[in-house]
Amino acid sequence: MPYFIVVMGTAGSGKTTLTYSLVNYLLDNQLDAIAVNLDPAVEKLPYRPDVDVREYVDARELMEIQGLGPNGALLAAVDMLALKIEELREEIWSIKANYIVIDTPGQMEIFAFRESGPIVINALVGDAKAVSLFLIDSIQASKPSNYFSALLLAASTQVRMALPQINVLTKIDLVSRDLVEEIVSYHDDPSLLATKIVSDRKASLIWGEEDVLVLVEKLLNMDIVPVSSIDMTGYDNLYAYIQRVVAGGEDYYTEEPSPRL
Numbered sequence: 001m002p003y004f005i006v007v008m009g010t011a012g013s014g015k016t017t018l019t020y021s022l023v024n025y026l027l028d029n030q031l032d033a034i035a036v037n038l039d040p041a042v043e044k045l046p047y048r049p050d051v052d053v054r055e056y057v058d059a060r061e062l063m064e065i066q067g068l069g070p071n072g073a074l075l076a077a078v079d080m081l082a083l084k085i086e087e088l089r090e091e092i093w094s095i096k097a098n099y100i101v102i103d104t105p106g107q108m109e110i111f112a113f114r115e116s117g118p119i120v121i122n123a124l125v126g127d128a129k130a131v132s133l134f135l136i137d138s139i140q141a142s143k144p145s146n147y148f149s150a151l152l153l154a155a156s157t158q159v160r161m162a163l164p165q166i167n168v169l170t171k172i173d174l175v176s177r178d179l180v181e182e183i184v185s186y187h188d189d190p191s192l193l194a195t196k197i198v199s200d201r202k203a204s205l206i207w208g209e210e211d212v213l214v215l216v217e218k219l220l221n222m223d224i225v226p227v228s229s230i231d232m233t234g235y236d237n238l239y240a241y242i243q244r245v246v247a248g249g250e251d252y253y254t255e256e257p258s259p260r261l
C-alpha cells in the first residue's frame, strides 16, 4: 500500500516547491516516490509531475470556454474532477510508488473548505495511509498574532480534511535562526505566544487573556516542523515526522524495496 502525503497551505506558502523537494529527498534516500499535481489552475510547474490533474480538467480552459473568473474556474474544475476521480485514482495507483506526494491548489479555501476537495482526497487515498502537511510561511509567521491565525487555519484545515496533520514552517532560509527558535519555543511554553498576542491588541479583540491562553495551549499541542525547501534544512526531521504518522515510526531501511526501483 502506498503512503499519501497531501501538501496543503495558503497561497504561496511553498506547496509546489516542497512537493518537488520532498519527492527528490525521498528518491535520494532510495525511496520510491511520485509527485501528483492536483492544481488544475497552475500555469507553470518547476518540476514534471508524474501525474497531472490538468490532463483531466484544465481551469485555464474553463476560464476561456465558459468565461469564468479564476476562482470560478478553479471551483468548476475541482467539481468536475470529482466526476473523473476514478480515472485519476487508477492512474496514480497503477504506478505502484511507495510515496505519493500531492500538491494541492493555491487557493486552499476553494479546495479544503468546499465539499469537493476532501471528497477528491478521500477517493484517491482509499484504504491507504495518508498524512496532510499544513505549510505556514515563516515570513507570515514572524508576527505572533499572524502565527496564531495561521495555527487557527491549520486546525480548521485538519477538521476539514480529517487526516492526521503535520504543521510545517516553510522558507526558514529567509528568516533569522532566532525567529525560528522563538516560534519553536512557543510550542514548549504556550504562555510566551499568548502574552505576545494579548499585547498585540488587534488579535485579542474577541477573546480575553485567559481564553487566548487556553486556545493557544490547544493549538500549540501540535508540533511545528521548520524546513527550507531550497537548502533542504529540516527535511530529515520532516521525514521522521511523516514516518511516525504513516508507518508508526519504522525506519525506511526496514521497508520492502519497491518493485519499481
Ligand SMILES: Nc1nc2c(ncn2[C@@H]2O[C@H](COP(=O)(O)OP(=O)(O)OP(=O)(O)O)[C@@H](O)[C@H]2O)c(=O)[nH]1
Binding pocket: 009, 010, 011, 012, 013, 014, 015, 016, 017, 018, 039, 104, 105, 106, 107, 170, 171, 172, 173, 174, 227, 228, 229, 230, 231
Ligand atoms: N527562499 C525560499 N523560497 C521558497 C521556499 N519554498 C518556496 N519558496 C518560494 O516561494 C514562492 C511560492 O512557492 P510555491 O512553491 O509556488 O508556493 P505554493 O504554495 O505552491 O503557491 P500557490 O500554488 O501559487 O499557492 C516561490 O517563489 C518559491 O520559490 C523556501 O524554502 N525558501
Ligand SMILES: [Mg+2]
Binding pocket: 015, 016, 017, 039, 042, 103, 104, 105, 106
Ligand atoms: Mg503551487
